[in-house]
Structure formats: structure tokens, C-alpha cells
Amino acid sequence: xxxxxxxxxxxxxxxxxxxxxxxxxxxxxxxxxxxxxxxxxxxxxxxxxxxxxxxxxxxxxxxxxxxxxxxxxxxxxxxxxxxxxxxxxxxxxxxxxxxxxxxxxxxxxxxxxxxxxxxxx
Amino acid sequence: xxxxxxxxxxxxxxxxxxxxxxxxxxxxxxxxxxxxxxxxxxxxxxxxxxxxxxxxxxxxxxxxxxxxxxxxxxxxxxxxxxxxxxxxxxxxxxxxxxxxxxxxxxxx
Numbered sequence: 001x002x003x004x005x006x007x008x009x010x011x012x013x014x015x016x017x018x019x020x021x022x023x024x025x026x027x028x029x030x031x032x033x034x035x036x037x038x039x040x041x042x043x044x045x046x047x048x049x050x051x052x053x054x055x056x057x058x059x060x061x062x063x064x065x066x067x068x069x070x071x072x073x074x075x076x077x078x079x080x081x082x083x084x085x086x087x088x089x090x091x092x093x094x095x096x097x098x099x100x101x102x103x104x105x106x107x108x109x110x111x112x113x114x115x116x117x118x119x120x121x
Numbered sequence: 122x123x124x125x126x127x128x129x130x131x132x133x134x135x136x137x138x139x140x141x142x143x144x145x146x147x148x149x150x151x152x153x154x155x156x157x158x159x160x161x162x163x164x165x166x167x168x169x170x171x172x173x174x175x176x177x178x179x180x181x182x183x184x185x186x187x188x189x190x191x192x193x194x195x196x197x198x199x200x201x202x203x204x205x206x207x208x209x210x211x212x213x214x215x216x217x218x219x220x221x222x223x224x225x226x227x228x229x
Contacts, residue, residue: 048220049219052216098165100164105170113164
């Protein structure tokens with residue numbers, strides 16, 4: 001049974017960097033069949049996929065066009081977790097952020113509990 | 122980018138009755154369409170994938186149909202725990218997962 005546990009601050013100041021971590025149990029961040037995603041949800045934007053990292057003999061990343069210039073998703077193999085960094089945040093980045101694991105069929109089967117991140121001074 | 126449009130935005134149905142939710146894609150997604158259920162304060166939960174295959178542990182009262190651009194989620198006899206928000210999501214156009222805006226299923 002795969003479980004994802006998110007951690008990170010709930011308040012970030014404008015222009016600073018949003019940082020969240022997602023710890024994986026029951027699978028490995030280095031799995032050759034899974035992909036590890038970040039998704040956010042806000043009233044104005046709905047559910048928005050942000051990006052993913054995955055391992056297929058080497059590491060790959062894909063990002064949404066809307067955040068491509070500001071986002072980093074990094075695996076940590078020593079702890080079997082992955083992280084999200086979103087730079088230069090504005091109040092429009094205020095949302096509930098979810099990490100999610102996709103299986104070999106690209107289905108988002110496993111979700112973290114969600115973290116409300118508010119961007120405010 | 123593929124746009125997913127759900128209708129109606131809100132659906133009021135009595136317990137025990139049938140609910141039918143619709144999802145339309147702006148271009149064909151073949152059968153690469155999933156449905157999720159989300160309750161307040163929780164993450165979305167995968168219900169249906171491949172347009173019509175129930176995920177593990179999902180009751181048989183949930184069924185999905187459609188292909189291409191038109192999809193339907195049917196809940197045959199609504200239980201109290203089914204009142205939630207439902208999202209469709211396409212996973213045909215990689216790497217982006219695109220979600221619909223959701224249908225809120227409320228008690229009539």
C-alpha cells in the first residue's frame with residue numbers, strides 16, 4: 001500500500017520560494033514504473049498539474065508550461081521522497097498543493113494529504 | 122492544451138436515485154479518461170480509469186462510459202457517502218494531466 005506524506009510551510013512571502021516535500025512509503029522514488037507528481041488546487045484554477053519526476057534508467061522531469069520557468073522537482077533517493085520548489089511566488093500561487101504517485105498506466109492512484117500554502121506578506 | 126468541460130456544475134439528486142455526470146474533451150483523448158471523487162478536506166480519489174474500468178475497491182454502482190470526446194459517469198443508486206465533487210481528467214496528452222472544473226453532487 002503506497003502512502004504519501006507531505007510536509008512544508010503553510011505560509012510563504014511574495015517573491016520567495018515555496019518548498020514542499022513528499023515522503024513515499026510502500027514504493028520507491030526510484031521505481032522504474034511510477035512517476036511522482038505535484039498538483040495544486042485553488043478556486044480560481046481548479047486542479048492544476050504542475051509537474052513530475054520519474055526514473056527510467058535515468059531521471060526525467062516534465063513541467064506544466066504555466067510554471068516551467070519557476071519550478072523544480074527533485075528526487076531524494078536516500079530518503080525515498082521528492083520535493084517541490086516554486087520560485088518567485090505571488091498571491092496567485094496560493095492553493096492546496098498535493099503530491100501524487102502515478103502508476104505505469106499514468107493513473108494518479110496515490111495522493112498526499114494536501115498542504116494549504118498561502119502566499120502573503 | 123486539451124480542455125475538459127464538465128456539466129452540470131451542480132447536480133441535486135435524492136438518495137437512492139441515479140446521477141449522470143458529463144465530461145467533454147476539446148479533442149479526442151481516446152479512452153484515456155479518469156474520474157475522481159473528492160470530499161471536503163480530502164485529496165481526490167481515483168474511481169474510474171480507461172473511461173469505464175473501476176479502480177480497486179470502487180462499488181459497482183459507479184460506472185463510466187464514452188470514448189473520444191464525450192464521457193459519462195453514472196452512479197446508479199446514490200448513497201449518502203457519494204455526495205461529493207467529481208472530476209474528470211484526461212491522461213492521453215502527455216505529460217500534462219488536464220482536469221475538468223468539477224461537478225458538485227449534492228443532496229436534493
